[in-house]
Every structure is written in structure tokens, then in C-alpha cells.
Amino acid sequence: ETGVTQTPRHLVMGMTNKKSLKCEQHLGHNAMYWYKQSAKKPLELMFVYNFKEQTENNSVPSRFSPECPNSSHLFLHLHTLQPEDSALYLCASSHGASTGVSWELFFGEGSRLTVL
Amino acid sequence: QKEVEQNSGPLSVPEGAIASLNCTYSDRGSQSFFWYRQYSGKSPELIMFIYSNGDKEDGRFTAQLNKASQYVSLLIRDSQPSDSATYLCAVISGTSYDKVIFGPGTSLSVIP
Numbered sequence: 149e150t151g152v153t154q155t156p157r158h159l160v161m162g163m164t165n166k167k168s169l170k171c172e173q174h175l176g177h178n179a180m181y182w183y184k185q186s187a188k189k190p191l192e193l194m195f196v197y198n199f200k201e202q203t204e205n206n207s208v209p210s211r212f213s214p215e216c217p218n219s220s221h222l223f224l225h226l227h228t229l230q231p232e233d234s235a236l237y238l239c240a241s242s243h244g245a246s247t248g249v250s251w252e253l254f255f256g257e258g259s260r261l262t263v264l
Numbered sequence: 265q266k267e268v269e270q271n272s273g274p275l276s277v278p279e280g281a282i283a284s285l286n287c288t289y290s291d292r293g294s295q296s297f298f299w300y301r302q303y304s305g306k307s308p309e310l311i312m313f314i315y316s317n318g319d320k321e322d323g324r325f326t327a328q329l330n331k332a333s334q335y336v337s338l339l340i341r342d343s344q345p346s347d348s349a350t351y352l353c354a355v356i357s358g359t360s361y362d363k364v365i366f367g368p369g370t371s372l373s374v375i376p
Binding site for chain 1: 363368
């Protein structure tokens with residue numbers, strides 16, 4: 149596989165459920181990102197990891213819990229979500245800030261989350 | 265003030281015309297600017313980046329940057345129906361290089 153892969157592509161969960169989104173990148177990048185995309189709203193940066201260390205938490209509620217075990221994998225653990233959390237969650241990767249190379253983001257196809 | 269602003273559109277242009285997309289940003293320390301294209305139901309993909317004041321051309325696309333005015337634009341020449349998409353302006357934070365902030369996007373429709 150190449151690029152950035154996200155699973156599952158679609159997820160429906162109740163407000164009391166616990167689920168996780170997974171992202172894997174095969175590009176040799178050092179930085180990984182979670183973005184939330186809701187209808188009629190800009191892409192919202194949630195978390196950034198650089199060399200497995202969290203470098204950005206954009207005031208995200210604690211019901212979203214990220215995990216980055218290595219530079220190739222990123223998870224978003226979900227628990228006690230609200231209906232307004234329903235959105236497309238996009239994972240991205242890049243070479244990251246340490247290399248000074250272009251900050252181009254490569255996105256996965258996204259995980260469409262519906263909270264009932 | 266929002267960090268990155270764009271006209272939401274929709275912007276409609278006839279095939280073959282020039283489409284002009286605009287973006288303003290609030291962080292004076294920002295040094296890197298990007299234009300992404302997002303087709304409906306797809307993920308964003310990079311089409312241009314620009315770091316220096318002035319123009320940067322790549323095929324039918326020209327990015328323009330004016331840091332003094334905190335303004336970046338994208339011109340699409342000879343617009344094609346396949347250019348119909350949402351165009352997202354993205355800015356790297358001037359204080360946190362990991363922070364890539366997106367504007368709300370401008371929806372472009374190229375009419376055959």
C-alpha cells in the first residue's frame with residue numbers, strides 16, 4: 149500500500165460507545181495530523197505529532213484522545229461523543245518541521261463518523 | 265478575526281476564462297502558504313505552494329503572495345470543467361511550524 153490509509157472509512161456509534169480511528173502512512177514522513185471537517189466549516193486542526201511527540205493540541209475536548217505509537221501510525225480514540233462530533237475526520241502526514249522541507253500535507257481518504 | 269479567510273463562493277466562470285481565488289490571513293509571522301484543491305467527496309490535494317512575495321507559476325496556475333497586505337491568491341488560466349472543486353488556502357503558523365491552518369475554501373464551478 150502507498151500513501152495515507154485510514155480505517156474505518158465509515159463509523160456509526162452511539163454516544164456511550166468507545167471506538168477508534170486508525171491512520172497509517174507509508175511515505176516515510178515524520179509528522180502526522182488529525183483534522184475534523186464538518187459541513188460549511190473550515191478544516192479544523194485537532195492534533196499534530198512530530199516524531200511521535202504531540203506538538204499541537206488545538207483545544208480539543210478530552211473525549212477525543214490521540215495516540216501515536218510510531219511515526220507511521222496514528223490513532224484517534226473516541227468515547228462519549230456528542231452528535232455534533234459527527235464529521236469527516238481526516239488524517240494527514242508530512243515531512244514535518246524538523247527537515248525544513250515543504251510542509252505539504254498528504255491526506256488520507258477520511259473516516260466519516262456519525263454519532264447517534 | 266479568523267486566522268485564514270476566503271470568499272466561500274460559489275464562484276462561477278465560463279470554460280476558458282481566468283478564475284481568481286483570494287485568501288487573507290491574520291498571522292504576520294506566517295512564511296509558508298499553500299493552495300489545496302478538494303473535489304466533492306475526496307480529500308484535499310496540494311496544487312501550489314509559495315514562500316516569497318510575488319508570483320509563482322506552475323502550468324495554468326499562478327500563486328501570488330503579498331506579505332505586507334497579508335494576502336495570497338490563486339489564478340487559474342484557461343479554466344476547465346475539471347477545475348470545478350473547492351480550493352482551500354492553507355497557512356503555516358509563524359510561531360508553530362507544525363500548525364497548518366486552513367481557510368473555509370472557495371467553491372469554483374467552471375461552466376462548459
